Amino acid sequence: MDPVGTLYHDLGEERLRRLVAAFYQRVREDDLIGRMYPPDDWEGAEKRLADFLIYRFGGPQTYIEERGHPRLRGRHMPFSIGVAERDRWLALMGAAMNEVAIPEAQAPIISSFFAQIADFMRNREEQP
Numbered sequence: 001m002d003p004v005g006t007l008y009h010d011l012g013e014e015r016l017r018r019l020v021a022a023f024y025q026r027v028r029e030d031d032l033i034g035r036m037y038p039p040d041d042w043e044g045a046e047k048r049l050a051d052f053l054i055y056r057f058g059g060p061q062t063y064i065e066e067r068g069h070p071r072l073r074g075r076h077m078p079f080s081i082g083v084a085e086r087d088r089w090l091a092l093m094g095a096a097m098n099e100v101a102i103p104e105a106q107a108p109i110i111s112s113f114f115a116q117i118a119d120f121m122r123n124r125e126e127q128p
Contacts, residue, residue, distance in 0.1 A: 003109045008059035010106050016057065020050040022096035032088045036079045056113075072121065082124040089118050 008016070024046045027034050037045055051063035052070060063070070079085075093114055102110060 004056065004113050005058040007057035007106055007110065008054055011057070011102070013054055013059060015100055015102075016053050016059075017050045018100045019096055019102070020046055020053065022099045023049070023093050026092040026095060030088065030092060033085055033092070036085075072117065076121050077123055080124050081121050082126050083122070086118045086122055089121075090114060 024042060027037060028042065048063070048067070051066070055061055055063040056070075094111070097107060097110065
């Protein structure tokens with residue numbers, strides 16, 4: 001079985017929503033990726049990410065019912081995302097994971113999932 005698909009059962013919806021809330025508290029203050037978010041839609045952004053993670057981690061299908069297929073790369077295309085933005089996103093999410101005490105058994109699974117997704121979101125050519 002896909003270990004990502006069991007995370008909802010392992011962590012629960014409340015912890016996943018706290019994770020996303022802790023992440024967005026950091027994003028709001030961040031000088032690099034914070035400006036990518038519409039200042040009048042913080043709550044919407046938080047709900048969308050929480051619903052996506054809950055869906056992807058094996059929970060209710062609310063995200064799919066309300067938004068359809070995730071199309072993550074396409075939805076993020078308007079934003080210039082390179083290595084620095086990817087790394088900052090991962091750092092902020094990592095700090096949020098620590099804040100909500102993601103258990104050691106699930107932390108590597110989530111971290112690997114986030115690393116894959118964050119790298120997939122890169123859409124700016126950069127020199128190595």
